Structure formats: C-alpha cells, structure tokens
Amino acid sequence: MKNKNFRKILITMAMCSALLAVDLSAAAAPAVYGAWAGMRSEADAAYDTLPSEPRETMRMSAGAGFYASVQDMTMVDGYYIRKVSAAEMGANPKALQAALDEAGTNATAARPYKVVLEPGKYTVNTVIRLLGNTCLYLEGVTFVQAKNEGYNMLVVGNESGAEKGYCYENITICGGTFDKNGNASKTLMKVGHAANFIMENVTMTNIKDAHFMEVAGVNGFTMRGCTVSDMTVTGKAIATYEAIQFDILVDKHIGGYGYEDLISQNILIEGCTFTNLSRGVGNHNAVLNNPMRGIEIKNNTFQNIKSLALRFMDVRNCSITGNTITGTPRAIEFDSVMQEGTYFGTTLDKSSGTPKKYIKPDADQQILVSGNTINCSGKDADGESPTVCVYLRGMEITKAVKAKDGDKVPKGDYYLSGVTIENNKMTTTQHAVFFRNGRNSTVNNNQIVCKGKTDSDDAIYLIQKSIDNTVTKNTIKNPSGSGISLYTKASAKLIADNKITSARNCGIFVDACTAEEITGNTISKPKKIGIVMTAYSGSENISRNTITSAPEGGINVGATNTDLNMSGNIIKKCGSAQILLNNNSTAQTIYVSKNTLTGKSTADGVLCTGGNVVIANNKISSNRYSILLTDNVKGTVVFNTCKKNKHNDLSIGFGQYFGYGLAKPASLKAKAKGAKAAQLTWKAVSGAKGYQVFRATEKDGFYTKVATVSKPSYKDQKLKKKTTYYYKVVACNYSGNKNIAVGGDFSQTVTLKTK
Numbered sequence: 001m002k003n004k005n006f007r008k009i010l011i012t013m014a015m016c017s018a019l020l021a022v023d024l025s026a027a028a029a030p031a032v033y034g035a036w037a038g039m040r041s042e043a044d045a046a047y048d049t050l051p052s053e054p055r056e057t058m059r060m061s062a063g064a065g066f067y068a069s070v071q072d073m074t075m076v077d078g079y080y081i082r083k084v085s086a087a088e089m090g091a092n093p094k095a096l097q098a099a100l101d102e103a104g105t106n107a108t109a110a111r112p113y114k115v116v117l118e119p120g121k122y123t124v125n126t127v128i129r130l131l132g133n134t135c136l137y138l139e140g141v142t143f144v145q146a147k148n149e150g151y152n153m154l155v156v157g158n159e160s161g162a163e164k165g166y167c168y169e170n171i172t173i174c175g176g177t178f179d180k181n182g183n184a185s186k187t188l189m190k191v192g193h194a195a196n197f198i199m200e201n202v203t204m205t206n207i208k209d210a211h212f213m214e215v216a217g218v219n220g221f222t223m224r225g226c227t228v229s230d231m232t233v234t235g236k237a238i239a240t241y242e243a244i245q246f247d248i249l250v251d252k253h254i255g256g257y258g259y260e261d262l263i264s265q266n267i268l269i270e271g272c273t274f275t276n277l278s279r280g281v282g283n284h285n286a287v288l289n290n291p292m293r294g295i296e297i298k299n300n301t302f303q304n305i306k307s308l309a310l311r312f313m314d315v316r317n318c319s320i321t322g323n324t325i326t327g328t329p330r331a332i333e334f335d336s337v338m339q340e341g342t343y344f345g346t347t348l349d350k351s352s353g354t355p356k357k358y359i360k361p362d363a364d365q366q367i368l369v370s371g372n373t374i375n376c377s378g379k380d381a382d383g384e385s386p387t388v389c390v391y392l393r394g395m396e397i398t399k400a401v402k403a404k405d406g407d408k409v410p411k412g413d414y415y416l417s418g419v420t421i422e423n424n425k426m427t428t429t430q431h432a433v434f435f436r437n438g439r440n441s442t443v444n445n446n447q448i449v450c451k452g453k454t455d456s457d458d459a460i461y462l463i464q465k466s467i468d469n470t471v472t473k474n475t476i477k478n479p480s481g482s483g484i485s486l487y488t489k490a491s492a493k494l495i496a497d498n499k500i501t502s503a504r505n506c507g508i509f510v511d512a513c514t515a516e517e518i519t520g521n522t523i524s525k526p527k528k529i530g531i532v533m534t535a536y537s538g539s540e541n542i543s544r545n546t547i548t549s550a551p552e553g554g555i556n557v558g559a560t561n562t563d564l565n566m567s568g569n570i571i572k573k574c575g576s577a578q579i580l581l582n583n584n585s586t587a588q589t590i591y592v593s594k595n596t597l598t599g600k601s602t603a604d605g606v607l608c609t610g611g612n613v614v615i616a617n618n619k620i621s622s623n624r625y626s627i628l629l630t631d632n633v634k635g636t637v638v639f640n641t642c643k644k645n646k647h648n649d650l651s652i653g654f655g656q657y658f659g660y661g662l663a664k665p666a667s668l669k670a671k672a673k674g675a676k677a678a679q680l681t682w683k684a685v686s687g688a689k690g691y692q693v694f695r696a697t698e699k700d701g702f703y704t705k706v707a708t709v710s711k712p713s714y715k716d717q718k719l720k721k722k723t724t725y726y727y728k729v730v731a732c733n734y735s736g737n738k739n740i741a742v743g744g745d746f747s748q749t750v751t752l753k754t755k
Contacts, residue, residue, distance in 0.1 A: 066139060067118050079114035079135060080107070086118045097128060104131030109170055117141050117176075128154045132169045138176025139201070145181045153178050156191045159256030166195035166219045166262070177203040182232070184208035192249065192257040196220040203227040209234055209241070216247040216254045217262035224268070229275040233306075233381075242311070243274055246283040246292060250348045252405070253285055261287055261345035261352035266294040275303045278381065282311035282333075285341040288409065290354045291316050298322045306381040308333055313341070319368040329380040332369055333391040336361065336414040336437070340403045347407055358412030363440055367419040375427040377451070386457070387430035392416045394437030396465065415439050415465065421446065430457040430480070435466035435490070445473040452480030455504040455527070459483050462490040462513075470494045482506040483523070486513035496520045506532050507547065514538040514561075524548040530574065535559040535584075541702070544568040551575040554597070559584050559611075565702045569595045577604040578623065583611025586634050589705065592618060599623035605645065608633050614705055615640065616730075616746070625651045631737060636692055636705065638730045638743035639664075650742060652735050662688055662731045662744035665712065670752040675721040678752050684712045685731035685744075692741060696726045699749060703728065708741065724753045 070076050072083040082102065088095040096117055103113035112133040119140025128143075130136060145153055157168045171194060180188050187210050191197055197218055203226065204212045212228050215221060228243045246267070247253045249260045274280045280302050283292065295318040302309040305328035312318055313335040325331045345354030374389040394415040402408045419441035426432040432448040435441065448459050459479035460471055469492050476483040476498065483500030484507070486492060491514040499522045500507045507523030508515075508531045518539060523530045523546070530547030533539055535558035543565065547554045554571035557564065560583055571578040578597035581590055592615045597605045605620035606627045613635035620626040626642035631653045642648040665682040673679050680693065690710050694703040703726075707714050719725065727750050732743035 066137065067116050070116065076114070079112055082113055082115045084115065084117050086120045086122075089117075089122060093125060097126070100128070100130060100134065100136070103134040104129075107131075107133035109133055112170060124153055125149070127152050129158060130154065130156050130168075130171050130173075131158070132167075132171065134170075135172040135174060136176075137174045139174060141175065142177040142179060144179045145183055147181055147183070149181075149183055150186050152186050152188065152190055153180065154189045155256075156194050156197065157257065159192075161256065161258050163193040163258035164260060166193060166217065168192075168194045168197075170196045172198040173200070173202055175201045177205065179205050180207040180210075180212075182206055182208055185210055187211045187214045189213045190254065190256075191215045191221070192217050192254060193260075193262070194218045194221070198222040199224070199226060201225045203229075204243075205229045208232040211241055211245045212243045214245050214247050214254050215264060216257070217249045217260060218264045219266055221264065221267045222270075223272060224270045226272045227275075228272065228277065231277045233278045240284070242279040242282050242284070243277045244269070244281045248285050248287055248343060248348060250285075250343060260349045261290060261354055262348075263287060263290050264292050267292075268296045268298075269300060270296070270298050272300045273303075274300065274305065274309070277305050279307050279311065280305050280309040282308075283313050283315075284311065284335075284338075285343070285406070286314035286337060287345050287348065287354060288337060288342055288356065288407070289359050290345055293317050295319070296321075300324075302331075303327050307384070308380070311335070313338060315365075315367070316362065317366040319370070320372065321368065321370045323372045324374075325372065326375040327378075328376060329378045329387045330384070330391065331374045331376050331389045332372075333388075333393065334367060334416055334419065336394045336416050337397075337409060338395055339397060339401060339409050340405055342403075342406045342409050344407045356407075356410070358410040360412075361415055361417060364418035365416060367416070369419070369421045369424065371423050373425045377427075377429045386434065387428060388434045389424070389426040389428050389432045390421050390434070391431075392419055392435045392438030392441070392466075394439075394465075396437055413437070413465075417441065420444070427451065428459075429453075431459065431461050432476075433460045435462040435469065437465045438462075439465070439467045439469065441466075442470045442472070443474060444470070446475070448474060448476045448479075450477065450479045454480050457481045458485040458505070458509070459500075459503075461485055461487075462492065463487045465489050467491040468493050470496075471498065472496045474498045476500045477502065479503045479505070482509040483526075485509040485511070486515060487511045489513065492516065494519075498522070501525060503527065506530065507550070508532070510534065510537045510539070512536045517541040517543075518545065519543045521545045523550070526550050529553045529556050530571070531555045533557040533560065536561055538562045539564055542566045542569065546570045546572075547574060548572045549574065553580050554578040556580040556582070557590065558582050560588050560590065563588050563704070564590045565593075566591065567593045567595065567702075571595065572598045573600055575600070575603050577607035578620075579606045581606070581608040581611060581613060585610075586612040588612065589614060589635070591702070591704075592616070594618065597621070597623065601646065604628050605642070611635075613637075620645060627651065629653075629740060631739070634739045636730070636732065636741040636743065638692075638732065638741075639745040650740075652740060662733065664745035665691065665729045665731055665747040668727065668729055668747045668750050670725075670727050670750045672752055672754050673715065675755045676717065676719045678716045678719060678725065678727075678754070679713070680716065680727055680729070680750075681713045682729055682747060687733070688731035688743075689733045690731075690741065692730050692732055692743065694728050694730070694746070697724070699726050699751070701726075719754050721754055724751060726751055 082099045107113040114135040116137040121142040291314040297320045299322040302325040308330040311333040345352030416438040417440045422444040427449045429452045458481040482505040497520040503526040506529045530550040538561045553576040554574035597620045604625045605623040615637045618640045626645040668682040693707040696703040729747045730743040732741035
C-alpha cells in the first residue's frame with residue numbers, strides 16, 4: 001500500500017472520530033471511558049500498525065487537522081475536549097493554563113481531559129503546569145521562551161512541597177516544539193511525583209547550561225518519537241548535564257517538590273533522536289540500597305554527544321537495545337554506587353526505611369545491552385576517559401569518605417553483576433568493552449572494529465576484580481592493543497569461539513589472572529603473541545584454538561597456578577615457538593597433547609624452559625627443534641609425530657636427543673578393589689626402565705598422570721565410590737638427569753567402575 005493511501009485512512013479515521021463525538025453524562029462515563037492506562041484514539045491505534053517510514057508525515061497531517069475536527073466540551077475517544085484557540089491566547093496568554101487548571105480540578109482517570117491548542121507559534125512568558133489525568137495535545141504548536149528568561153517551560157505538578165508518592169497520575173503530552181531560545185540555567189521540563197507520564201512526538205531544543213528534562217520519583221515514564229537537540233554548555237560542567245536526567249527527590253537536585261525516598265521506575269524511551277548534546281540520557285545520583293528499576297532504552301538515535309550518550313548509576317532490570325550511537329567518545333556506561341552523588345534514604349525523607357549500611361549487591365542485576373550500533377571516537381569534553389563503547393564501572397570503597405555531593409558511603413564492594421552485552425556492532429578508537437569490577441557477566445557475539453593508533457588499548461578489557469565473566473563468539477578486527485585482556489585480579493569462566501584479527505599486541509592476554517577455559521578461538525596475524533598467560537596466571541584448559549602468523553609465539557604460558565590442559569590447538573607459522581612453557585614451579589603439571597604445530601625454520605615446536613610437563617600425541621612439523629626442553633624441566637614426553645623439523649627427536653639442553661622407540665604396553669587390565677581402589681596390570685615392554693599411568697573420568701577427556709612405576713602393575717587408591725574411571729599406560733626411559741621420561745605410544749584405554 002502506498003503512502004498516500006495510509007494518509008487517507010488516518011485522516012478519514014480522525015474525521016470519523018469527530019463526527020461520532022457525543023457529550024456523555026458523568027453517570028455513563030465509567031462504562032464508556034474505561035481505565036486511563038493505554039487509552040488512545042482509533043487514529044493512534046491505526047498509526048501504530050503502519051510501517052515506520054510514512055508514520056511521521058501522516059501523524060502531522062492528522063494532527064494539523066485535529067484541532068479543527070473536534071468540538072469544545074465534547075467527548076472524543078474517551079477524552080473530554082477543551083480547545084484553546086490562538087485568538088484566546090492572544091487576548092489572554094494564560095488561557096492555556098486556565099484550561100489545564102480546569103483539567104486539574106475536574107479530570108479523573110475515568111474521565112480524562114484532552115486540552116487541544118490551536119497550531120501556531122507562541123511566545124511563552126510563564127511556566128505551563130500539568131496536573132493529573134490530562135492530555136496536552138500540541139501537534140503543530142511551537143512554544144518559544146522569551147529571550148533571557150530563566151524559568152522552566154513546563155512542570156508537572158504545582159510544586160507544593162507537600163507531595164507524597166506518585167501523586168500526579170496519567171499525564172500525556174502529544175506533539176509540539178519547546179524552544180528554550182538559548183536561555184540558561186533552568187531545566188526546560190520537570191516531572192516529579194508522577195505516575196504514567198507519556199510524551200510522544202515532542203521536540204525540545206536550544207538550551208544552555210541546563211537539562212532539557214529532570215525526572216524524579218516517577219512510576220511509568222514513556223518518551224516516544226521525541227527529538228532533543230542543541231545544548232550549549234559553558235565552563236567545566238558538562239558531566240552534570242544529561243539532556244534527560246533521572247534524579248532523586250532531594251532539595252539539592254530538584255527544587256519545589258516534596259522530598260522523599262521515591263525512586264523512578266518503569267521507564268521507556270523509544271524511537272527518539274538526541275543530537276548535539278553534552279550527554280544524552282541517564283542519572284548520576286542515587287539512593288543507597290534503593291536502585292532505579294525497569295528501564296528500557298530502545299531504537300533511539302544519539303548523534304554528536306560531547307561526553308556520554310547513556311549513563312546509569314545503580315540500576316536494576318535495565319535494557320539498552322537497538323540504538324544507534326555515533327559521534328561520541330563514550331557511548332554506554334553503568335556505574336555502581338559511587339562516593340559522589342550517593343545519598344541515604346533518610347537524607348531525602350527522615351521516615352525512609354531504606355538501610356544506610358552496606359548490603360551486598362545482587363548477583364543478577366539484569367542489565368542488557370543488545371543490538372546497538374555504536375561508533376566512538378575523540379576525547380570526552382569533560383576530560384574523562386577512556387573512549388569506550390560499553391563501560392561497566394563497579395566501585396570498591398575501602399574507606400568511607402564524605403563527598404562534596406552526597407552522604408558518606410559505607411565501606412564495601414559495590415560491584416556490577418549480571419550484565420549481558422551481545423549482538424552489538426561497535427567501532428572504537430580505544431576500547432569496545434571495558435569491565436572494572438564487573439562480574440558474572442557475558443560479552444557475546446559482538447562485531448568490533450578498532451581504529452586506534454596506539455598499541456595499548458585492548459578491545460575487550462577486564463580489570464580490577466572483574467570476575468567469573470564469559471567472553472564468546474565476538475569478532476574483533478584490528479585492536480590497537482590486545483583483542484581480549486585480563487588484568488589485576490580479573491577472571492573469566494570462558495573465553496571461547498572469538499575471532500581476533502591483526503591485533504597490535506596479542507590476541508588474548510591474561511596477566512596474573514585466571515581464565516578457566518580458553519577454547520575455540522581463531523587468532524590471526526597479531527603483532528606479538530597469539531595467547532599469553534603471564535606468570536602466576538591460571539587456566540584449566542587451552543584447547544581447540546587456531547593461531548596463525550604470530551611473530552613472537554603462538555601460545556606462551558608462564559608460571560601457572562593450576563594444572564593445565566593444552567590440547568587440540570592448531571598453530572601455524574608463529575615465531576619463537578608455537579608453544580612456549582616457562583613455569584618456574586613443578587607443583588603443577590602442563591599437559592600438551594594432540595596439538596598440530598606447523599612452524600618455520602627459525603622457531604621451535606614446543607619450547608619448555610621450566611616446570612613439570614607431559615608432552616604427548618602432538619603433530620609437529622617444519623620447525624627448528626620439534627621439542628626443546630632445558631635441563632631443569634621435569635616430566636614426560638611420549639609418542640609425538642615429528643616431521644620435517646631440523647631436529648625431529650626430543651632435544652634436552654640443546655645436546656641430547658632421544659627417540660620414541662619403545663613399544664606400547666599390551667594387555668592392560670583394571671580390576672576394582674573395593675569401593676576406593678583399582679588394581680592395574682599389563683605386559684612388560686622390552687627396554688623400558690619404567691611406566692607412567694594416566695587416569696581420566698571421561699574416555700576422551702583430560703588424562704592426569706597419577707603414577708610413575710618401575711614394574712608393570714599399579715594399585716590406584718583413594719578413588720570415589722561408584723565412579724567410572726579410564727586408564728592408559730606408557731612405557732618410558734629417562735634422560736641423563738632422570739628428570740624426563742621419554743616413551744613410546746600409549747596403551748589401549750581400559751574402563752573401571754568402583755563399587
């Protein structure tokens with residue numbers, strides 16, 4: 001259906017509504033009007049079903065004729081109509097306010113008012129006040145504040161100072177432009193102590209050194225299809241001016257209203273455009289232990305934001321989805337409780353029952369950032385850093401300090417937790433995702449392109465007690481530092497299936513932190529190393545990763561604090577070594593098995609300079625040394641396939657070479673000995689000086705070395721009751737210093753279940 005047909009349908013429906021308008025008695029009102037919530041005209045309902053492209057044109061077409069199509073003091077679509085003409089406004093500038101005051105006195109939820117102002121341009125010299133159960137219909141209307149005036153243009157409520165609860169109910173503003181005319185200091189619009197506030201297709205523009213909106217103590221706030229543009233901020237106060245600020249009811253932050261521990265909740269901002277602002281939407285004040293809840297920011301556009309598009313402090317159940325954010329140094333930030341701007345509930349209202357003590361934050365704070373397109377660059381006009389698409393900033397307060405703004409926040413770990421960042425397209429000159437004390441969170445399936453010029457800005461960056469996080473299925477191109485990094489007591493449960501290309505540093509960098517499992521990642525052409533685990537890092541499993549053309553090494557592992565399984569990795573054409581192990585402790589064992597290591601003549605397949613290792617069943621080719629161990633290394637090297645290397649046999653201390661000529665043990669048998677022991681036997685192998693026994697709890701799982709014996713039998717004890725175990729054995733000889741057992745192939749695997 002073409003656009004012109006949509007227009008005809010909408011205009012026809014609006015005209016039909018006017019023709020059908022009747023003046024119903026108050027007695028009939030409850031049955032006819034129904035509840036206020038969700039009540040809209042047939043034309044509005046039809047508008048919602050239309051494709052997005054022609055909506056705005058048809059909305060304005062219908063709106064321009066709506067004033068003429070309705071009669072004053074009649075009922076239309078469940079609203080009691082009060083019209084205000086341009087002539088009335090010319091004769092009495094307070095005519096609109098008089099109609100709104102009438103609505104404030106007489107309107108009810110069952111019989112709401114719709115005050116309709118004739119389209120035109122009006123100079124505003126006073127505050128417009130809205131009370132309850134009222135729709136202010138302003139399609140085609142432009143309000144311009146008189147020059148050099150410093151008052152609010154529109155305020156919800158009478159600001160008596162005695163308000164309690166969500167007392168101003170069911171207020172809607174439809175259409176209209178509010179032009180602050182470059183005036184400074186006062187917020188354009190204030191909404192406090194309100195429930196079910198709706199604002200649709202409203203434009204707010206041209207303000208200086210102030211918010212466009214301050215919202216505090218609302219339950220149900222909807223802003224849909226609105227445009228907010230052109231904010232000028234002088235001095236150093238950019239950080240304090242969100243265009244739409246959600247505040248708290250305390251005298252220092254919002255004037256006039258009754259002050260109360262009443263948090264804003266159930267907030268929707270949808271399909272709006274925010275342009276040329278210092279900051280977009282959010283809050284930077286909070287009540288300790290009483291967070292904002294139920295926030296949905298979706299399908300909006302943010303352009304040319306000088307500091308930060310979206311910032312939320314101490315919130316729960318918040319989703320940011322489908323937004324486009326461009327031309328800003330920082331896009332989305334979540335803060336936990338901060339020392340600045342955090343108040344006790346009793347500071348707002350002495351009768352508040354909100355606790356003043358530290359309470360451990362929720363494990364699942366239900367925060368979602370999904371399906372957004374984000375492009376961040378430049379420096380924050382407020383001087384804050386870094387440039388980042390999504391920033392989680394938890395706070396650990398080690399000492400309670402009285403801030404300039406707010407109360408003395410108790411000592412405690414105010415972490416962020418339960419955040420999902422997924423399916424976003426992010427372009428950045430520094431970081432895409434930055435976690436600071438953000439835990440139990442997921443970064444999944446994001447497309448990240450980095451355009452930085454340094455070598456120190458990591459694309460996904462987890463630091464300072466950001467623990468138990470998951471990073472999976474992200475595509476990361478050209479990170480100016482490493483693709484994924486963990487520093488300062490951070491940890492990840494899983495780093496898996498990420499694709500990292502052309503990192504200026506490393507693909508994955510874990511610095512004295514824990515990454516429990518690093519698996520299935522594809523890393524190509526980093527400037528340094530594919531995967532790095534520095535000294536005293538921990539990982540249980542580094543497996544199935546593919547690493548190509550890393551000039552300083554494929555996988556480098558320092559002093560690990562756990563046993564580590566390195567298996568199934570495919571490493572190609574990396575410099576120095578395809579796998580480098582440098583563990584200064586023999587308390588942990590690194591298992592290197594079933595890897596395919598294809599190098600070059602100046603690099604080694606496996607280079608080990610310390611620790612305890614088991615190197616088995618690897619395919620190693622085209623390197624200088626296939627396996628090179630220094631004299632201090634302890635462990636086992638068995639049944640590796642080495643071809644086309646300069647030195648195919650095992651090399652110890654650059655001078656001793658050992659082959660893998662021993663046969664594999666035959667006739668391995670295992671028999672349960674009670675509930676906690678197993679007896680193993682096998683045939684002796686000619687020429688073997690000893691045997692090593694390996695055990696797993698899954699047939700194709702991770703086999704741990706459990707014993708070295710000199711005879712072909714072993715009794716394994718301290719097992720678990722009614723548990724299935726898998727065993728295999730290898731025959732071996734020893735290096736000159738007897739630190740390294742060199743063996744042939746593994747025996748067949750046998751299964752045993754304890755009683």
